[in-house]
Amino acid sequence: MELNLRIAGEAGQGIETTGSVLIGALAGLGLHVFSTQDYMSRIRGGLNWFDIRIADKELFAGTRKTDLLVAFTQEALETLRPDVRAGGLILFEGEGAPGVLSLPFTQTATDVGGSTIMANAVTAGAVFALLGSDLEALSAQLKTTLADKGADVVEKNIACARAGAALAADHAGSLTAPAGAGAPEHVYSGGDAVGLAAATAGVKFVTSYPMSPSTAVFTYLAGVADEYGIVVEQAEDEIAAINMICGAAYAGVPAMTTTSGGGLALMSEGISLAGIIEQPVFIFVAQRPGPATGLPTRTAQEDLRLALHAGHGEFPRAIYAPGTIQQAYDLTRRAIETAHRFRSPAILLADQFLVDSRKNVAALDETLRPINRHIVDGPPEGYLSYALTEDGVSPRALPGSSAFVVADSHVHSEDGHITEDAQMTVRMQDKRTAKGAGLTADALPPELYGPHKADHLLICWGSTYGPCREAVDTLNAGGASAAGASFASASFAMLHFAQVWPLDAAAVRRTIGSVGARAITCIEGNASGQFASLLRQTGALDTCELMLRYDGRPFMAGDIATRVAQ
């Protein structure tokens, strides 16, 4: 049992505010919620929408169809009406559209609350009435959300919510809400999860140049900076950001930057620097479609190759690609830990879809649990910053200790000073390569979801986890025959990679082989199958079909199921 609710209108009409209040209130009812945002790169006007999917079981993705459309503009009504399911409802701010409930949200807000801004609360109240849900959960959410605006504002908003419910009273309960299923009440976005994980891992310095869709993480960290003791500085450009965190890492604090593809491109040389000075930097990347400016507020998985290769020369790195809110939290911490353990750059490769998706999950730990920086306290006499070791990881001391600590962008000797010696050049390259072997041994294996033996294996990475997992469930539940497949009894499995580099190719190859699939499809948000080609290049996979999406929109489970079935 599930429903999808869509709030749509222009940028600046409070679409996100309404959605945020509703998702919190619905989670408060014990429902499983999953929200997604579709918005344009502008501050006012255009067409944005906020989808909230609710169910009595855990959700992992959004849907294209909706059961309720709340349209604040004519454009929203006309564009999105075809997505409304049979039996669905449309609420419309304006007059005279046939087949829709015309409700004066803004006028009611002005009359009851004295402000057009409170149209958000009126809307939320109307939606609650249509669902036949208790307004108490909504009132509680308004109290929490607006706590810092004062009691008067809270009271007026609650009055507006009641007025909204009254507006829709004639249709109360006309949408059947799923029963509350004791779902967790904590709602996080992917961006929140990354930011919280970084703060609790002990990141002490964050510097970024704002760039959609990565900015949510930068903003989150600025919001908790006082609580966790973090310096947040807006850099003059991405080049400054990466080079500042190289300096901060050298001086001994976990440091990070947030960016998207264009910024990552600018950071290339700095990532290479982190590689040769062997300092642990953490780079959060929220992908959006390119090339160049591309689609600033939309989603893509186009920058895997860039993340793999950003930076000249040869040095190891780790790249994680979380698929869920929980993974966004867990892998942010893991990436920061890995960077420190191997004195290497680590990248978390997310995208707009994951950053802006919200879901209720078990509470994420907010306590400060600093990671291990692998520091040598009291370095011995004759300490060498780049001592040659078997695993390539040199003991790490900090400036300010009893040793002189040297970081050098040139090829250097063990003491860190410039050398052009041919033998030392090779030994230092071999040392970096050895760290790559350690990173490979430490790599997360992909997660196999569904039956361990399946006719059809769907391979995906990063944020495609959710839609792909739901598609597998649909297909295994008989959805394949419904979607017109000739193999109605076929079985499906998913192999999801939450770490995309390095890969233990031999192990991956064994895992893929163990499924015994007759058909393998790699599902990716780009036009060339970047991850599939990486699997082939490493020898993890011989061949596969590709299912690609590169229109800036996230995969939908229904679309995957239909395309696979065909």
Added chain:
Amino acid sequence: MTQSAGTNHTSWCPGCGNFPILKTLDNAIETAGLDRHRLVLVSGIGQAAKLPHYAQANVFNGLHGRALCHATGIKIANHALEVIVTSGDGDMYGEGANHFIHAVRRNIGVKAFVHNNQVYGLTKGQASPTSDPGFVTKVQTHGVTSHPFNPLAVAIVEDASFVARSFSGDAAHLHAMMLAALEHTGGFALLDILQPCISFNRRNTFKWYRERVRPVPESHDPTNRAAALELAFQWGGEIPIGIIYRSRRPSFEAQQPALQKGTLVEQFAGHS
């Protein structure tokens, strides 16, 4: 204390202005009583940028143009460290000019000692951002046409908290300026050091500078911004050396709530 000043261990040309800068810096560190283990010398790329390798201190020799970024990150992570950037005019005013402007704006507590020889040395003699108009090189074959970058004026316009100039040929003056910069606790300090390049700049020679540099008049009030700008614009006939400008802006570190409880690196260690 230096390992190899004046020896063939450096990659500098005999007679290079970098030698007296290294020696004077070393003396200034001693005179100021700095704990070398709590000192980080930061540089980008270029002949001047190799200086940290020849001194006794912690070293961060990073990327071309990015020395101020590295230094800013180091200072933010551990503001108890003394962080000195020692790099050239190409590094600081060309490739790194944007960072230079923003380091001044931030007023980060980093000292920038810029070896300004008005030419690119390591790449063998092309124009630098401070080259005089008409300066002919193998690339600027008809002479430099761009207006020279004025680091002092830019720093003053952005209200830098300490702006000074010295000359590598006057060790006593350079020593005094380095000490003044090291004693400055109010944020970013710029010390522009005029320095002949004996290999590639036959125009702005040791003699050329020596004939022109003049100590800032004793009557100059470095807190007077208009007067400071006037001195910053003097070039050619007479070139003023000394403390040009001071302002009393709070440093970046003093304004960060997270840094009032100690350094970040101490705070991290305190929690782990």
